Amino acid sequence: xxxxxxxxxxxxxxxxxxxxxxxxxxxxxxxxxxxxxxxxxxxxxxxxxxxxxxxxxxxxxxxxxxxxxxxxxxxxxxxxxxxxxxxxxxxxxxxxxxxxxxxxxxxxxxxxxxxxxxxxxxxxxxxxxxxxxxxxxxxxxxxxxxxxxxxxxxxxxxxxxxxxxxxxxxxxxxxxxxxxxxxxxxxxxxxxxxxxxxxxxxxxxxxxxxxxxxxxxxxxxxxxxxxxxxxxxxxxxxxxxxxxxxxxxxxxxxxxxxxxxxxxxxxxxxxxxxxxxxxxxxxxxxxxxxxxxxxxxxxxxxxxxxxxxxxxxxxxxxxxxxxxxxxxxxxxxxxxxxxxxxxxxxxxxxxxxxxxxxxxxxxxxxxxxxxxxxxxxxxxxxxxxxxx
Numbered sequence: 350x351x352x353x354x355x356x357x358x359x360x361x362x363x364x365x366x367x368x369x370x371x372x373x374x375x376x377x378x379x380x381x382x383x384x385x386x387x388x389x390x391x392x393x394x395x396x397x398x399x400x401x402x403x404x405x406x407x408x409x410x411x412x413x414x415x416x417x418x419x420x421x422x423x424x425x426x427x428x429x430x431x432x433x434x435x436x437x438x439x440x441x442x443x444x445x446x447x448x449x450x451x452x453x454x455x456x457x458x459x460x461x462x463x464x465x466x467x468x469x470x471x472x473x474x475x476x477x478x479x480x481x482x483x484x485x486x487x488x489x490x491x492x493x494x495x496x497x498x499x500x501x502x503x504x505x506x507x508x509x510x511x512x513x514x515x516x517x518x519x520x521x522x523x524x525x526x527x528x529x530x531x532x533x534x535x536x537x538x539x540x541x542x543x544x545x546x547x548x549x550x551x552x553x554x555x556x557x558x559x560x561x562x563x564x565x566x567x568x569x570x571x572x573x574x575x576x577x578x579x580x581x582x583x584x585x586x587x588x589x590x591x592x593x594x595x596x597x598x599x600x601x602x603x604x605x606x607x608x609x610x611x612x613x614x615x616x617x618x619x620x621x622x623x624x625x626x627x628x629x630x631x632x633x634x635x636x637x638x639x640x641x642x643x644x645x646x647x648x649x650x651x652x653x654x655x656x657x658x659x660x661x662x663x664x665x666x667x668x669x670x671x672x673x674x675x676x677x678x679x680x681x682x683x684x685x686x687x688x689x690x691x692x693x694x695x696x697x698x699x700x701x702x703x704x705x706x707x708x709x710x711x712x713x714x715x716x717x718x719x720x721x722x723x724x725x726x727x728x729x730x731x732x733x734x735x736x737x
Contacts, residue, residue, distance in 0.1 A: 505530060550593035550625055553632045557587040565653050568646045581649070582635040588652055589628060592719045595726050596621050624718045627711040644670070644709070648716065655720055658729035664736045667717050671710075 506516045514533045634640040647670035654663035
């Protein structure tokens with residue numbers, strides 16, 4: 350009896366360890382959940398929906414990660430571009446400052462060469478970066494905004510003495526004296542410029558422009574306003590005076606080199622003198638603005654091409670100005686009583702307008718002679734641009 354109880358206890362313990370139970374045959378049966386024979390459609394749909402949502406969450410996470418990487422790259426590219434723009438801006442500012450310094454040095458050297466008084470340095474803004482300016486300071490700035498940099502009293506009196514101007518006037522303060530000095534210096538510079546214009550090969554009232562500003566615009570960019578036209582006429586007059594002056598110097602150097610004038614040099618000098626005399630009416634018409642509006646684009650085209658050393662193109666523009674594009678009769682033009690079909694071209698087309706005016710024809714021929722000398726004085730880099 351005790352043996353039976355002991356066996357039952359051992360079997361119950363073994364059953365508990367195996368997690369199963371003994372059936373009637375004494376075999377151990379494990380606790381495995383039974384497999385369903387039928388599955389509902391709602392359960393399948395729930396499982397599919399859960400899998401779809403999980404897949405969508407994975408895709409959204411991947412998309413967000415890619416967007417973050419792309420946004421970071423764009424921010425880095427924008428930062429690099431900003432740094433490049435800042436570097437370019439700094440380089441532009443430094444280049445402009447260096448250019449202004451060089452221009453100031455050139456102006457100072459020119460004024461020293463011409464005997465003009467030195468200009469005071471440009472005024473720097475004393476109130477930059479400062480706060481709390483009073484109304485009196487603003488009034489002083491408005492009063493002295495056109496006076497430039499201030500000068501010491503001794504320097505200002507010395508500058509006025511150089512200009513042969515009164516050192517001090519009754520009731521005049523320092524700012525008024527400085528303004529009077531600047532007006533006197535500007536008037537002296539303008540008078541000297543007028544004197545220089547009178548000493549040019551062709552004296553003119555058109556104030557000459559510096560050589561670096563003589564480049565005339567293209568025909569399409571010719572100014573239409575009065576101020577722009579006036580400056581264009583100054584450029585044209587300055588360029589032709591430059592060519593004539595270089596022509597004179599070349600003849601003088603040739604005479605000095607040959608120990609006197611030869612027959613060829615005398616002929617060349619006569620041509621130069623004739624060209625200078627024939628081009629004077631052009632200067633007079635540029636001065637009073639009475640030049641024909643149809644001729645101005647052609648002259649601008651000739652000068653623009655010559656300044657770019659395209660002398661063949663300049664010669665083509667000269668031919669269009671002088672003889673035009675109209676057909677010229679050659680040989681017998683009237684045979685029989687019937688009108689030929691090609692004869693109507695003799696009366697049409699673009700004819701040269703300078704052939705009917707002797708004065709215009711002469712200064713246009715002078716322009717051609719200046720063009721011929723220019724290609725010798727400033728030869729083109731391309732040999733095909735040499736006129737025959």
